[in-house]
Amino acid sequence: MRTHAAVLYEREKNQPYAQSLPLIIEEVELEHPGADEVLVEMVGAGLCHSDLSTLNGTLPRPVPMILGHEASGIVREVGTGVNDIKVDDHVVFSFVPGCGHCQFCAVGRPALCENGAKTNMAGTLLNGGVRFRNANGQPVMHYLGVAAFAQYTVAAQESLIKIEKDIPLDKAALFGCAILTGVGAVMNTARVAPGEGVAIFGLGGVGLSAVMGAKIAGAWPIIAVDLIASRLELAKQLGADFAIHAGEVNPIAAVRDLTRGGVEYAFEAVGNTKVLAQAFGATRTGGKTIAIGLPHASQQVSISGLALVGLEKTIMGSFMGSAIPRRDIPRLISLYQAGRLPLDMLLSPSLALDDINEGFDKLAQGTAVRQLIRFNA
Numbered sequence: 001m002r003t004h005a006a007v008l009y010e011r012e013k014n015q016p017y018a019q020s021l022p023l024i025i026e027e028v029e030l031e032h033p034g035a036d037e038v039l040v041e042m043v044g045a046g047l048c049h050s051d052l053s054t055l056n057g058t059l060p061r062p063v064p065m066i067l068g069h070e071a072s073g074i075v076r077e078v079g080t081g082v083n084d085i086k087v088d089d090h091v092v093f094s095f096v097p098g099c100g101h102c103q104f105c106a107v108g109r110p111a112l113c114e115n116g117a118k119t120n121m122a123g124t125l126l127n128g129g130v131r132f133r134n135a136n137g138q139p140v141m142h143y144l145g146v147a148a149f150a151q152y153t154v155a156a157q158e159s160l161i162k163i164e165k166d167i168p169l170d171k172a173a174l175f176g177c178a179i180l181t182g183v184g185a186v187m188n189t190a191r192v193a194p195g196e197g198v199a200i201f202g203l204g205g206v207g208l209s210a211v212m213g214a215k216i217a218g219a220w221p222i223i224a225v226d227l228i229a230s231r232l233e234l235a236k237q238l239g240a241d242f243a244i245h246a247g248e249v250n251p252i253a254a255v256r257d258l259t260r261g262g263v264e265y266a267f268e269a270v271g272n273t274k275v276l277a278q279a280f281g282a283t284r285t286g287g288k289t290i291a292i293g294l295p296h297a298s299q300q301v302s303i304s305g306l307a308l309v310g311l312e313k314t315i316m317g318s319f320m321g322s323a324i325p326r327r328d329i330p331r332l333i334s335l336y337q338a339g340r341l342p343l344d345m346l347l348s349p350s351l352a353l354d355d356i357n358e359g360f361d362k363l364a365q366g367t368a369v370r371q372l373i374r375f376n377a
């Protein structure tokens with residue numbers, strides 16, 4: 001079949017993207033799903049900072065490629081060997097397809113799946129296949145096994161989480177990345193307990209989700225740190241007790257002042273190792289720093305080796321919220337339905353697929369939090 005898609009041919013084009021057009025909107029050919037694969041009609045797809053990092057070269061991936069990894073849709077066709085997912089099912093995508101049998105899947109850490117990581121790097125589906133071709137017959141790669149910026153996509157069944165039909169399907173896309181990553185970092189990676197102090201550096205979709213997670217966890221105080229006043233305001237609406245403008249005050253000193261010596265947990269959701277060092281400095285003795293944002297491969301982090309040892313501090317990475325998507329996405333949806341995870345507040349005005357380049361300009365400038373492409377809107 002033919003499908004409308006936004007294809008990345010060349011990374012590191014200049015901004016504004018509305019002029020340089022790194023994503024070309026075109027018709028591509030999509031094969032039927034093979035064994036263990038599923039054809040999905042997209043309903044919602046979020047613009048995430050990781051997509052932007054691939055556009056700007058921070059996280060290079062092979063091209064041509066269809067980006068997009070935070071998505072939801074309706075199953076239209078299933079391949080052989082797909083038993084748990086049926087036509088018309090509603091699904092959310094997981095951007096790491098857990099193979100189920102590698103050493104990490106075996107110990108319950110599918111976010112670290114070896115086979116999923118390998119095929120995600122290669123830009124293929126979990127079985128190594130590529131199902132898109134452009135008009136020249138050239139294979140078009142799948143971003144993180146999802147390739148969300150297309151009207152239709154084919155994905156491995158391991159990339160899909162079935163959800164109930166009474167959940168607004170377009171917004172449900174956010175459970176696949178922003179919410180899973182941000183709330184997961186608080187609940188799974190850090191395991192924040194009631195009354196523990198939390199600081200969150202960087203208030204994009206993931207950082208603001210971490211604020212919501214900290215609120216649910218009963219953290220106190222919750223301190224939000226950013227350079228954009230409107231985001232600090234939003235963080236307060238989502239449950240932050242204090243907001244620190246890192247351009248106006250020294251955020252390390254400000255966090256330490258508010259907490260008599262630092263927080264138990266500091267989260268970095270920017271992907272900047274200088275900010276990560278600030279987060280580390282804002283933790284108290286015995287505190288933990290959780291790195292969520294993905295920095296450029298060349299960036300090294302510089303922290304006090306003495307404080308690390310003498311103050312028994314910990315620095316740890318959190319990838320995809322250390323999540324088990326099949327366990328966590330239904331739990332997060334329950335919290336949303338109970339009114340305890342107000343993800344609607346993250347949503348900036350939505351877009352059509354044709355306006356995707358402008359959308360990435362807004363994300364790069366920080367003037368949008370979570371923009372959702374609504375297909376057929």
Ligand SMILES: [Zn+2]
Pocket residue numbers: 048049050051069070177178
């Ligand atoms: Zn993402």
Ligand SMILES: [Zn+2]
Pocket residue numbers: 098099100101102103104105106110112113114115116
């Ligand atoms: Zn695995």
